[in-house]
Amino acid sequence: MSTKASRSAARAMISPSVLLLLCWMVVPLAMTVWFSLLRYNLLMPGAHPFVGLENYQYFVSDPAFTDAIVNTLLLVGGVLLITVVGGVLLALLLDLPIWGQGIVRIMVIAPFFVMPTVSALVWKNMFFDPVNGLFGHLAKTIGVQPYDFLAQAPLASIIGIVSWQWLPFATLILLTALQSLDSEQLEAAEMDGAGAFARFYHIVVPHLARAVTVVILIQTIFLLSVFAEIFVTTNGGPGTASTNLTYLIYKESLLSFDVGTGSAGGVIAIILANIVAIFLMRMIGRNLDA
Amino acid sequence: MARAVTPRRKAFNTLAAWIVGVLVFFPILWIVILSFKTEGDAIKTPLAVLSAPWTMESYAVVQERSDYFRHFWNSVVISLGSTVIGLVIAVPSAWAMAFVPGRRTKDVLMWMLSTKMLPPVGVLLPIYLICQSLGLLDTKIALVVILMLINLPIMIWMLYTYFKEIPRDILEAARMDGASLKEEVLYVLLPMAVPGIASTLLLNIILAWNESFWTLNLTAAKAAPLTAFIASYSSPEGLFYAKLSAASTMAIAPILIMGWFSQKQLVRGLTFGAVK
Numbered sequence: 001m002s003t004k005a006s007r008s009a010a011r012a013m014i015s016p017s018v019l020l021l022l023c024w025m026v027v028p029l030a031m032t033v034w035f036s037l038l039r040y041n042l043l044m045p046g047a048h049p050f051v052g053l054e055n056y057q058y059f060v061s062d063p064a065f066t067d068a069i070v071n072t073l074l075l076v077g078g079v080l081l082i083t084v085v086g087g088v089l090l091a092l093l094l095d096l097p098i099w100g101q102g103i104v105r106i107m108v109i110a111p112f113f114v115m116p117t118v119s120a121l122v123w124k125n126m127f128f129d130p131v132n133g134l135f136g137h138l139a140k141t142i143g144v145q146p147y148d149f150l151a152q153a154p155l156a157s158i159i160g161i162v163s164w165q166w167l168p169f170a171t172l173i174l175l176t177a178l179q180s181l182d183s184e185q186l187e188a189a190e191m192d193g194a195g196a197f198a199r200f201y202h203i204v205v206p207h208l209a210r211a212v213t214v215v216i217l218i219q220t221i222f223l224l225s226v227f228a229e230i231f232v233t234t235n236g237g238p239g240t241a242s243t244n245l246t247y248l249i250y251k252e253s254l255l256s257f258d259v260g261t262g263s264a265g266g267v268i269a270i271i272l273a274n275i276v277a278i279f280l281m282r283m284i285g286r287n288l289d290a
Numbered sequence: 291m292a293r294a295v296t297p298r299r300k301a302f303n304t305l306a307a308w309i310v311g312v313l314v315f316f317p318i319l320w321i322v323i324l325s326f327k328t329e330g331d332a333i334k335t336p337l338a339v340l341s342a343p344w345t346m347e348s349y350a351v352v353q354e355r356s357d358y359f360r361h362f363w364n365s366v367v368i369s370l371g372s373t374v375i376g377l378v379i380a381v382p383s384a385w386a387m388a389f390v391p392g393r394r395t396k397d398v399l400m401w402m403l404s405t406k407m408l409p410p411v412g413v414l415l416p417i418y419l420i421c422q423s424l425g426l427l428d429t430k431i432a433l434v435v436i437l438m439l440i441n442l443p444i445m446i447w448m449l450y451t452y453f454k455e456i457p458r459d460i461l462e463a464a465r466m467d468g469a470s471l472k473e474e475v476l477y478v479l480l481p482m483a484v485p486g487i488a489s490t491l492l493l494n495i496i497l498a499w500n501e502s503f504w505t506l507n508l509t510a511a512k513a514a515p516l517t518a519f520i521a522s523y524s525s526p527e528g529l530f531y532a533k534l535s536a537a538s539t540m541a542i543a544p545i546l547i548m549g550w551f552s553q554k555q556l557v558r559g560l561t562f563g564a565v566k
Contacts, residue, residue: 011386014398016379021405028417029416032413032415035416093303107314111315112549114318114546117520122317214561218560253415254507266413269412272409284564
């Protein structure tokens, strides 16, 4: 159906976005890779000699790197666990016939629209603060010593904040998937004598599996890059207790102005993210054919 | 699932759902409440906070002391600017890929998606140095361009999934009736595409409004949007709960309302059409 003229018109319409994205991807990426091979510090003017993989060696052998990798895994894993389990339970609850479903749904998805700096600061001050925070007041009311969340369990507190932000996303996607489940299938199974548990296990779970995978993959992409929540609460501390890979690279880059090391870290972050991305792309690509 | 349940069962489910809903929503509710209290009252115990008198004082103070509306305006310019420019580029691309698909269309789409997987911190230094050498640090222009680029793949994908759903028979019928390409786009396609474009606009304004990596790293006092302005409360002086609450309430209210309108599109946009 497409004529030669319409095809060349189509090409002209696609090319601006392709060119822009190509520049956006290739130029900074090439620069990062190039910088990562130089001894280049903005605070030390002069030549930037080529040093090969020295920056990588320096970055990886820094004990902070191991801490950051562990923290990144804990952060991503912890938030995924909380949001997926919580999201499945919430989606199942919201899918039941209840009064005011629309309003409950609006309340549940609201945190997703709160900007990260606001949610992090609100949790830090209004809830976690041992003196004036809500949890502090609550502890004093029941006569326990208030717990200083961000000082004593910084990473767990940040996992809590980030989970609160992403729970709505998981819930919304899983709820959408649940609602696309064919109810006739469930009724047929019930008539054939399948119990509530059997129906859930053999029909609902397989149906949700795909949506859960999508949630896990997409959240992982975003969670690997958690930054603002750490930036405004703990600054990665105490020590490196709440420093993830993104924050560590930021510190090397814009606090120490060590372009070489920061770029080496950047390349490592890109490689890590790509491992996840490959799986995600495969899933979405399969969906494109369907 | 339209299956019969006893009223008692339904009441129980309703109660459970409402308790969970209110708990999840509570932090937002709490900052709205605190924003209408005085600084002295805002740090009291929860019951004392609720019984304290209501006041608009904090809103006035936030505006007066920190020029709140300049940051609000920066957020508006950055999110709206990046989204509108992005749409101008994305609409023709998505249209072409949906209606004149070639052999490589799928690969191009997948490749565009892959640019979204690039962790921002991986290119922080090059972008920072480019902006620095062009004198674009702490300017709205730099953020408009960057946020446009990071959201461009999402825009194209969303528009593509919407355009795909437009029945092609209608286009063919119009063509048979002698419509030119321009007429086809203007009178047939555009009216059917408007809802999809509107949802894409909405979702991308939300994403750009809340973006907090580039906005924090590339702005200082001048071009700081609300994300960066709020971050300045992380090292406060004196009592600041009521002011932080007032600033936060104003920062999230418009986007919360837009978000509630775009629930359905959110799923489609953020899963790249994998869940609808």
